[in-house]
Amino acid sequence: MLLATVILVICLGLDELFISQLNLPSWLLIGNLGDLQDNLIGTVVAVIFILFLxxxxxxxxxxxxxxxxxxxxxxxxxxxxxxxxxxxxNS
Incomplete structure (x- = not known):
């Protein structure tokens, strides 16, 4: 289930970046690839934490x-x- 959530976040983010604007909640709004990266890393950390638990x-x-x-x-x-x-x- 968590893996499906990660895939959904990636798909929605890529759709919003490259295809069209979607009516998404504010925590899932993607303005650039950095925002998508931050959301993806947050979900990966959650999956790793659940595996550890x-x-x-x-x-x-x-x-x-x-x-x-x-x-x-x-x-x-x-x-x-x-x-x-x-x-x-800085560089």
């Missing part, structure tokens, strides 16, 4: 390495969204 509930072995990898991916996405555009503007 599923692992906690199912009590999988080696939860610490799995949690560390989830945290590493989320931190990398945060760095990518916050600091990389600032570096491009």
């Amino acid at each position: 599923g692992a906690v509930v199912n009590n999988i072995p080696n939860l610490l390495p799995f949690g560390a990898s989830v945290a590493l991916v989320i931190v990398a996405l945060a760095i990518f969204t916050n600091w990389v555009p600032n570096l491009k503007k």
Whole structure:
């Protein structure tokens, strides 16, 4: 279900960017590819978090390495969204 939500957000965003303006809620309005990227990263973080909660509930072995990898991916996405555009503007 969450994967379908991600695909829907991408499709609506691309449709609004390249085909026509849609009557969407304010949180889903896409003005450029950066807005679509931010929405996509937010949904990917939500999917990763739900997968981690599923692992906690199912009590999988080696939860610490799995949690560390989830945290590493989320931190990398945060760095990518916050600091990389600032570096491009400064150069």
